Amino acid sequence: MQNITNFLSHFFVTGDPMIYGADASIALASIGIVVVLTYFKKWKWLWDEWLTSVDHKRIGIMYIIAALLMLFRGGVDALMMRTQLALPNMHFLNAEHYNQVFTTHGTIMIIFVAMPFIFGLMNIAVPLQIGARDVAFPFLNALSFWLFFFGAMLFNLSFVIGGSPDAGWSSYAPFAGAELNPGVGQNYYLIGVQISGIGSLATGINFLVTILKMRAPGMTLFKMPMFTWSILITSVIVIFAFPAFTVALALMTIDRLFGAHFFTIAAGGSPMLWANLFWFWGHPEVYIVLLPVFGIFSEVIATFAHKTLFGYVVMVWSMIAISFLSFITWLHHFFTMGNTAPVNAFFSISTMLIAIPTGVKIFNWLFTLNRGRIEFTTPMLWALAFIPNFTIGGVTGVMLAMAPADYQYHNSYFLVAHFHSTLIAGTVFGIFCGLHYWWPKMFGYLLNEKLGKWSFWVFMISFNICFMPMYFLGLMGMTRRMYTYPAGLGWGPINFIITIGAFGMGLGFIIMALNIVWSAIHGKKDTTGDPWDGRTLEWSTASPAPEYNFAHIPTVSTRDAFEAMKEEKREGRTKPQLPFKPIHMPNNSGIPFIMGGFMFVAGFGFVFEWFWMGIPGLLGVVACMIARSFVYNDHHHIPADEIERIERAAGRLS
Amino acid sequence: MMKTFKMKGLAALVPLLVLLTGCSDKIAVLNPQGPVAREQYHLIVWSLIMMSLVLAIVLIIFIYVLVRFGRKNNKGYDPNNTGNRKLEIIWLIVPVVICILLAVPTVRTLYALNDPPKATAKAPASLHSNAMTIDVTSVDWKWLFRYPGQNIETVNYVVIPAGIPVNFRLHAYDAMNAFWVPELGGQQYTMTDMSMHLWLQADKPGTYAGRSSNYSGQGFADMTFNVLAKSASDFDSWVSDVKKNQPALTMNKYMQLLKPDNVKPMTFSSYPKELEKNLNKAQMEGKQTGKSTDNSMPGMNMSGNNGKGGYNP
Ligand code: HEM
Ligand SMILES: [Cu+2]
Numbered sequence: 001m002q003n004i005t006n007f008l009s010h011f012f013v014t015g016d017p018m019i020y021g022a023d024a025s026i027a028l029a030s031i032g033i034v035v036v037l038t039y040f041k042k043w044k045w046l047w048d049e050w051l052t053s054v055d056h057k058r059i060g061i062m063y064i065i066a067a068l069l070m071l072f073r074g075g076v077d078a079l080m081m082r083t084q085l086a087l088p089n090m091h092f093l094n095a096e097h098y099n100q101v102f103t104t105h106g107t108i109m110i111i112f113v114a115m116p117f118i119f120g121l122m123n124i125a126v127p128l129q130i131g132a133r134d135v136a137f138p139f140l141n142a143l144s145f146w147l148f149f150f151g152a153m154l155f156n157l158s159f160v161i162g163g164s165p166d167a168g169w170s171s172y173a174p175f176a177g178a179e180l181n182p183g184v185g186q187n188y189y190l191i192g193v194q195i196s197g198i199g200s201l202a203t204g205i206n207f208l209v210t211i212l213k214m215r216a217p218g219m220t221l222f223k224m225p226m227f228t229w230s231i232l233i234t235s236v237i238v239i240f241a242f243p244a245f246t247v248a249l250a251l252m253t254i255d256r257l258f259g260a261h262f263f264t265i266a267a268g269g270s271p272m273l274w275a276n277l278f279w280f281w282g283h284p285e286v287y288i289v290l291l292p293v294f295g296i297f298s299e300v301i302a303t304f305a306h307k308t309l310f311g312y313v314v315m316v317w318s319m320i321a322i323s324f325l326s327f328i329t330w331l332h333h334f335f336t337m338g339n340t341a342p343v344n345a346f347f348s349i350s351t352m353l354i355a356i357p358t359g360v361k362i363f364n365w366l367f368t369l370n371r372g373r374i375e376f377t378t379p380m381l382w383a384l385a386f387i388p389n390f391t392i393g394g395v396t397g398v399m400l401a402m403a404p405a406d407y408q409y410h411n412s413y414f415l416v417a418h419f420h421s422t423l424i425a426g427t428v429f430g431i432f433c434g435l436h437y438w439w440p441k442m443f444g445y446l447l448n449e450k451l452g453k454w455s456f457w458v459f460m461i462s463f464n465i466c467f468m469p470m471y472f473l474g475l476m477g478m479t480r481r482m483y484t485y486p487a488g489l490g491w492g493p494i495n496f497i498i499t500i501g502a503f504g505m506g507l508g509f510i511i512m513a514l515n516i517v518w519s520a521i522h523g524k525k526d527t528t529g530d531p532w533d534g535r536t537l538e539w540s541t542a543s544p545a546p547e548y549n550f551a552h553i554p555t556v557s558t559r560d561a562f563e564a565m566k567e568e569k570r571e572g573r574t575k576p577q578l579p580f581k582p583i584h585m586p587n588n589s590g591i592p593f594i595m596g597g598f599m600f601v602a603g604f605g606f607v608f609e610w611f612w613m614g615i616p617g618l619l620g621v622v623a624c625m626i627a628r629s630f631v632y633n634d635h636h637h638i639p640a641d642e643i644e645r646i647e648r649a650a651g652r653l654s
Numbered sequence: 655m656m657k658t659f660k661m662k663g664l665a666a667l668v669p670l671l672v673l674l675t676g677c678s679d680k681i682a683v684l685n686p687q688g689p690v691a692r693e694q695y696h697l698i699v700w701s702l703i704m705m706s707l708v709l710a711i712v713l714i715i716f717i718y719v720l721v722r723f724g725r726k727n728n729k730g731y732d733p734n735n736t737g738n739r740k741l742e743i744i745w746l747i748v749p750v751v752i753c754i755l756l757a758v759p760t761v762r763t764l765y766a767l768n769d770p771p772k773a774t775a776k777a778p779a780s781l782h783s784n785a786m787t788i789d790v791t792s793v794d795w796k797w798l799f800r801y802p803g804q805n806i807e808t809v810n811y812v813v814i815p816a817g818i819p820v821n822f823r824l825h826a827y828d829a830m831n832a833f834w835v836p837e838l839g840g841q842q843y844t845m846t847d848m849s850m851h852l853w854l855q856a857d858k859p860g861t862y863a864g865r866s867s868n869y870s871g872q873g874f875a876d877m878t879f880n881v882l883a884k885s886a887s888d889f890d891s892w893v894s895d896v897k898k899n900q901p902a903l904t905m906n907k908y909m910q911l912l913k914p915d916n917v918k919p920m921t922f923s924s925y926p927k928e929l930e931k932n933l934n935k936a937q938m939e940g941k942q943t944g945k946s947t948d949n950s951m952p953g954m955n956m957s958g959n960n961g962k963g964g965y966n967p
Contacts (some may be wrong), residue, residue: 065808095872095873095874095875099869099871099872116919130810166871168869172830172868172869174828174830174846175829175830175869175870175871179935180828180829180871181871188812228887236709264936265846265847265934265936266939266940267934269831270847271845271846271847272847272848303725305723305731306733307733307735307736308733308734309736310735310737311736311737311742312736314738314742334843336832336840336841336842336843337843337845337850338842338843338845338848338850341761341764341765341767341768344764345760345761345764346758348760348761348764349753349757349761352753352756352757353753355749355752355753356746356749356753359708359745359748359749360742360746360749362712363715363741363742363745363784364742366712366715366716366719367735367738367741369719369720369723370715370719370723370735371723371730371731371732371735372719372723372731372733373723373726374719374720374723374724374729376724380880384720387712387716388709388712388713388716391708391709391712392715394833395705395708395709396705398701398705398756399698399701399705402697402701402760403758403760403764404693404694404697404760404763404764404767404840405694405697405698405701405760405840406748406840407694407839407840407841407842408683408691408694408698408836408839408840408841409683410832410840411832411834411841411867411868411869412867442749473683473685474683475681475682475683476680476681476682476683477682477683477834477836477863477865478832479865479866479867480869481869482874482875483875484875485875489680490680534793559796621663645885
């Protein structure tokens with residue numbers, strides 16, 4: 001008996017009211033979901049329409065829902081940190097908790113918010129933008145999603161079972177090794193992130209092939225929409241960067257589970273090797289979450305300036321240059337790790353060089369606005385706010401790139417301010433921008449503009465209140481990852497302002513959530529499929545797009561293909577209506593979900609070093625692969641009269 | 655709406671001005687108290703000027719296009735304005751020039767920081783030379799300072815002569831930390847598998863706050879120390895006072911210090927000879943169990959001082 005209670009009190013995280021609160025709310029939410037689904041008899045609907053779906057639009061929506069939930073969790077983490085730091089010597093969180101909270105905050109925000117949100121938006125928009133019926137490998141696409149999902153669930157479970165990781169999102173060795181960091185927390189990090197990382201790599205391959213092979217006839221590479229370009233380049237970065245991370249995570253897992261010493265010096269391993277591998281992935285990673293939003297801003301700015309994008313070809317080459325440079329700058333994350341002057345000089349300069357293509361892009365956006373007819377919709381506000389706010393993040397990035405100056409900024413709040421200026425003003429503004437922009441395409445109605453603008457202004461202003469003072473705090477000597485600080489250093493008032501800003505951002509997010517709920521009930525219907533007077537092909541089909549996306553695959557002759565089609569129509573040159581032909585579509589499959597579930601079981605087993613659980617879990621994964629290889633009937637045809645019925649119902653036959 | 659954008663632009667410039675004047679002594683990095691920090695400060699100010707310029711250009715164009723083309727029926731609307739070779743070349747060249755203007759002083763400073771700063775005061779008698787060497791070891795969650803020349807050991811504070819270049823040789827016993835005294839100069843990591851060094855020098859006698867700037871676990875936030883810079887004569891009398899009045903560091907006491915916790919500042923008049931090697935945790939355990947740890951990595955010593963202050967365990 002004693003044994004059992006002992007085990008349970010280690011298994012479940014105990015002794016903290018916040019944890020019990022989390023336990024209770026997780027239990028309540030789960031029961032609530034089960035009850036609602038059962039009451040409305042929705043289980044079958046959930047399984048048939050969503051969990052087994054291989055439709056890129058459904059998968060995109062699931063990505064976004066999951067990412068929004070994770071954003072909520074990461075945001076709560078942020079507010080807990082800011083509450084603890086609001087005043088000197090606070091006792092809201094102790095050191096142990098604070099360390100866990102910044103670790104989960106950073107990891108969740110990057111791996112489980114920024115990436116999946118972008119994956120969600122690209123799932124929704126890319127096939128539509130290139131006039132395709134789905135991605136190249138729809139089954140793999142569903143598998144990617146479920147790997148991400150179960151990886152995220154595993155990571156989040158650490159909060160209530162076993163304890164959270166606390167080595168920072170960068171998990172530097174030797175601190176993250178078994179000796180200095182015993183317990184299961186760090187295992188959760190390694191395995192949870194690994195599982196979702198496999199999914200990310202598969203997504204990279206999937207979208208690379210999709211964009212290269214499945215474009216509508218006539219759409220040459222240099223006629224693709226800018227968002228599609230950004231995803232093409234991002235996919236290449238994913239494919240080159242993720243393997244390094246996969247290997248690093250695997251090696252550290254071997255270190256921790258089997259007593260190896262790749263990253264601890266005991267048997268000749270090297271902590272610095274971890275830093276190199278991590279940032280060889282980590283720096284490209286920031287462009288993985290940045291280039292796609294550059295693409296989104298390009299679409300939105302062109303749409304609402306009612307102009308073609310300025311300097312299209314230069315924009316593309318700038319992104320290609322950035323993607324190349326992103327692989328030769330990783331060392332700027334550890335200028336202070338004893339490199340010789342020539343090494344630091346090389347990486348200082350390579351980092352500064354990134355500012356050139358980025359600057360070129362900023363000017364191209366500004367000159368897209370120039371001579372435009374600017375319309376201040378909510379997505380446009382997010383895109384416009386990006387320009388000055390992100391520029392601040394960019395110029396401070398150049399300051400950090402100057403190695404001798406970085407000796408003074410490194411690991412201080414100056415750095416925290418810098419990367420939030422890019423991650424929030426870039427990535428977060430971008431995903432909110434894309435969310436509002438493509439929402440009608442996803443659901444067939446628009447988000448409310450008034451609430452949208454309120455959430456924008458509250459969030460954007462609070463963001464500045466929160467993060468601008470941090471630059472000063474860093475110069476005053478406050479380092480990142482400090483759970484508290486003494487009075488008398490002059491840090492108190494600044495920290496208090498920062499905390500006010502953080503809660504303001506929370507408020508902005510709540511207004512956005514309200515907007516989603518309100519608009520679900522009262523939102524204006526989008527009957528035309530083209531609510532913004534869009535320029536690219538996703539606006540040429542109905543909102544929400546039918547399962548097969550396009551009844552007829554469009555033919556493309558210019559950039560801004562849909563704008564050209566509308567132009568033709570205005571000039572009275574309409575094409576004759578072609579007869580419908582049956583459309584070939586992939587079948588739904590439960591295997592990705594089940595395989596993700598087995599991964600989760602395996603991952604949980606390995607976290608606790610319960611091999612009796614981990615190994616059968618992995619066998620389950622293999623069994624799913626075998627099962628899949630025996631599925632011969634994996635597609636169906638939508639008959640022509642069914643297509644006609646759907647098109648008529650959407651009001652697209654006249 | 656337009657007004658808010660404009661005001662934001664102005665508001666962004668105000669803190670920059672405050673920064674440039676750097677008047678507050680609370681802002682440690684902008685209040686350099688030694689040649690190394692000053693060198694870095696000059697670079698920071700230069701980059702701030704250039705970057706404010708960039709930001710200003712972007713903001714001005716941004717505000718201009720929003721005001722001019724944000725109206726419903728503006729005159730200049732031209733949907734076919736999609737490129738302009740000349741402009742594109744200009745905004746390619748301008749950032750290139752700015753990068754060059756920043757890269758040159760960056761590289762110059764990088765090389766300059768390799769060399770010890772010039773001494774500005776007469777060395778104390780107890781130093782026997784014009785420069786000083788101190789071995790720094792981070793141990794969860796405290797700082798050990800060892801004076802090989804004076805055979806003194808201090809914990810969580812360090813005394814240096816003002817106006818004399820000090821070569822801090824940095825090591826870690828367990829987790830990685832970073833040694834940072836913002837008023838005297840930028841940081842360097844302390845690591846278990848390679849030794850690094852950092853030149854610092856204080857202009858005047860005074861107390862300068864330092865702390866670990868790389869997260870290393872529970873006690874990290876309290877991992878602070880003071881650097882006390884003293885005049886030559888005060889330094890000499892501090893040394894002789896320590897020698898006379900402070901206890902010796904015994905092996906027992908040392909083993910206690912290696913346990914992870916935060917401690918108060920301490921002073922020892924000598925340390926055991928065995929400690930001269932600055933063993934890290936793995937080596938220490940290897941020594942106790944008689945197993946070799948094979949982690950002396952001479953190739954990893956990239957501290958760039960050509961072995962001058964170099965150190966290999
Ligand atoms: C409400 C908005 C946010 C607030 C108030 C906030 C606040 C903070 C704070 C105070 C820290 C520093 C903790 C410390 O070093 O002690 C931090 C770290 C971090 N944040 Fe955020 N953050 C926010 C949103 C985001 C977003 C959207 C992202 C990424 C997309 C992000 C990524 C990170 C990362 C990677 C770290 C580093 C974690 C680490 O040190 O291991 N944050 N955040
Ligand atoms: Cu980087």
